[in-house]
Amino acid sequence: MSIFTKIMAGEVPGTFVYEDDTAVAFMTIEPITPGHVLVVPRQEVDGFWQAKDDLLAHLMKVAKKIGQAQIKAFDAKRAGLIIAGFDVWHLHLHVVPLQNQSQLDLGKAKMASRYELEEAAEKLRKALAEL
Numbered sequence: 001m002s003i004f005t006k007i008m009a010g011e012v013p014g015t016f017v018y019e020d021d022t023a024v025a026f027m028t029i030e031p032i033t034p035g036h037v038l039v040v041p042r043q044e045v046d047g048f049w050q051a052k053d054d055l056l057a058h059l060m061k062v063a064k065k066i067g068q069a070q071i072k073a074f075d076a077k078r079a080g081l082i083i084a085g086f087d088v089w090h091l092h093l094h095v096v097p098l099q100n101q102s103q104l105d106l107g108k109a110k111m112a113s114r115y116e117l118e119e120a121a122e123k124l125r126k127a128l129a130e131l
């Protein structure tokens with residue numbers, strides 16, 4: 001069972017901004033920028049190349065909505081998208097509010113406090129509700 005499955009099951013704390021029957025979106029504990037979110041399928045799939053097309057399409061729709069909200073909530077110039085999957089062997093999309101392209105580097109991620117995560121999540125939830 002992956003850490004993401006444990007987060008979705010409530011066994012490990014997570015700061016959620018979106019949920020449906022197929023996917024969830026929650027704040028990463030190591031954001032590149034405030035508002036950095038992971039979009040994760042409920043189904044455990046290792047990599048995007050193994051996911052069914054309809055699952056990938058759904059994850060992209062969720063990531064698009066999150067990205068639109070990030071631009072609004074964090075006054076970002078762009079929303080970036082990374083699919084890497086080396087840290088957790090459970091498909092996940094990093095959706096990151098950006099001011100410039102140099103920020104799109106997972107090597108720049110730093111631990112965030114629970115307060116910082118909740119503050120960013122609240123901004124994002126508000127922007128999602130307005131969309």
